[in-house]
Amino acid sequence: MLKPILCLDFDGVIHSYTSGWQGAGIAADPPVAGTLEYLVEATKHYRVMVYSSRSKSLAGRRAMRRYIREHFNVPLTFSPVHDVDWLHEAIRFPWFKPPALLTIDDRALTFTGNWLDFAPEKLRRFQPWNKRPATLSTEQVGHD
Numbered sequence: 001m002l003k004p005i006l007c008l009d010f011d012g013v014i015h016s017y018t019s020g021w022q023g024a025g026i027a028a029d030p031p032v033a034g035t036l037e038y039l040v041e042a043t044k045h046y047r048v049m050v051y052s053s054r055s056k057s058l059a060g061r062r063a064m065r066r067y068i069r070e071h072f073n074v075p076l077t078f079s080p081v082h083d084v085d086w087l088h089e090a091i092r093f094p095w096f097k098p099p100a101l102l103t104i105d106d107r108a109l110t111f112t113g114n115w116l117d118f119a120p121e122k123l124r125r126f127q128p129w130n131k132r133p134a135t136l137s138t139e140q141v142g143h144d
């Protein structure tokens with residue numbers, strides 16, 4: 001049986017995106033801490049697909065694939081079973097939004113079924129994880 005699809009955003013999730021948008025083919029910032037370990041674990045349970053605003057261009061898809069290969073093709077010291085030469089092959093980069101079971105994105109909200117939770121004045125206060133004040137926890141930021 002096929003594993004379910006887990007869709008990951010790229011900028012702000014895998015690629016730290018500290019320099020902001022440099023073009024679809026450019027991803028020059030370091031990975032978000034823990035990404036390699038997460039990808040190794042996630043690919044055991046899910047078909048991991050990276051889908052981003054970059055995905056619509058061939059240059060963008062190539063840049064994301066190259067990024068995974070260049071940053072994560074290192075021998076694992078924490079797993080006796082794998083090295084990660086396979087990792088950039090295990091991860092897919094579709095040009096369309098995949099039919100994912102779940103999506104992880106730094107700029108998305110989980111729909112609650114109540115549109116009042118998404119009033120424009122509330123959306124204006126949204127901050128991605130890397131822009132939030134360090135003193136606030138996720139729970140504090142998520143509730144008014």
Ligand SMILES: [Mg+2]
Binds near residue numbers: 010011105
């Ligand atoms: Mg993003």
